[in-house]
Amino acid sequence: MKRLEVLKTYKLYIGGEFPRTESGRYYTPTGRNDAQLGNICLSSRKDFRNAVVAARSAVGGWAGRSAFNRSQILYRIGEMLEGRKAQFVDELYRQGVSQAAAKKEVEEAIDICVYYAGWCDKYQQVFSAVNPVASSHFNFSVYEPVGVVAAIAPESSGLSGVISTVMPIIAGGNSCVLLASEKRPLCSITLGEVLATSDLPGGVVNILTGNREELFSNIISHKDVNALVASDLSDVDRASAQTESVHNLKRLILHKDELLGAESPYLILDTQEVKTTWHPIEASIAGGGKY
């Protein structure tokens, strides 16, 4: 007898758990040869709201971790990806990518994890500054995470676009709510399963699937989202992002090109803000005035 294959229902990843969408809605995207990819949650604005709540409560602890520890965890994500390579290759293949290209993309994604793991405890000392001032003060400019960052994965991407969007955000101590690609969501959700088993605290990365058009206005107007990272927005969406983000002066990082496989420390700085602080130099420390 021919076996009937079970079509997997992919769930969301919010606050370290895998809930179904609160709305109870699903959609079934198709991939290679019009085969169904799975039952995918069609997230509602309330799922987004819940994800932001989870991200907000996680960001303090994540930003407060030592840079070295964040580095270890990002590296661990790379390790876990390596262990699930076959699954990701298979998913990319089902989404229409050739075997060879899929393998290359997954390996690239793992390398990106390792790359940003390395930068976690280095971007501060490379980019922070001790500024020259005309009084007996230290004047530092240091980078701090902006907080909760919403990210919209490029629509065309499978894995590497997602990884190169998320990694620089969390490397810098932010938490992240990611909206996966609508047509190619599999890798994003499976990434959630990887993250859940890689020491990353729950809520630091939250992954939603669904329709970008439906969620966009909520993402961009939510006052508890501090920044938005996206690349393939339409001109209309770009314009509405500019207007709607004024509710809380959200930082908009709207890349012109997709971040496929991008590696750069400046992508970490995109979701950092510079804080400058003054500190008096005591005369005794400064050499009794003969400094």
Next chain:
Amino acid sequence: MKNLKTNGSKDPLGLFSSPPVDQVGITERAKRFTTRSLKTDCKSDGLRMILSMIDLTTLEGADTPRKVRQLCYKAEHLHDSIPDLPSTAAVCVYPTLVKVAKDALSESSTVKIASVATAFPAGQGHLDHKLEETRRAVEDGADEIDMVISRGKFLSGDYAYVSDEIAQVKEACQGARLKVILETGELGTLDAVRRASDIAIRSGADFIKTSTGKISPAATLPITLVMLLAIRDHYFATGEMIGMKPAGGISKSKLALQYLLMVKETLGDAWLDNEWFRFGASSLANDVLMQVAKQEEGVYQAAQYFSKD
């Protein structure tokens, strides 16, 4: 069975017997309130009603006069950028800080001052100290006294002591309204909650209150439902209204709305007033304010735009 009902010889006349509670039924009934959904105008009115029912509370060892002054300001000015918001029903503080609260609240303020008393939160103190504490809190200006029952005595079956104590504290209140905290998290069963509710009501409580907020679990829907039923039975028997105050663990407006539903459908509209129903909470106010602001402004809010409490 006889021993169970009257708990040995300590209640030979069955003065403190209460009807048994159907635990499964109560849990089911309470669960149904969580599936209900209030929208638009109804939600908006409900949220404002919740704000007007909050006893804004700070009960920490680290409370300072400034913290209490800040709390009082917050009680009167919940969020000034939204016009026509109510003030909270009361502020709830330790007895030593009642005077501070009295000074901090404006003359014409509708915000009442509630003070915990009677060796809060454990209730393990001598009766004369408890009475003295109550009297002083009232003299300092407390409009309401939140007392705790002696759970140790209750659990060992000495209901007469618990009852007498409540009656004496009521007398020491000199007219201030008395809320009796049962600390349901320490009582164990719904039967015990019902019995404690009945004892408190018959001994002179103006309000019955679930918890101190120091013990987990604090207020839950099923426990509150049992207490509401005790109030309802008392009302049917005597025509006298008793207030209800769930406290502790209610920090989300959605949950608070479910409590309102439960009150409306168990006791009726007469209880939907801060004269008869209160929430003991500190972080609930900001969550409700965020919901109100969301309705006014149309976008999801962030905690950083609301004053700390």
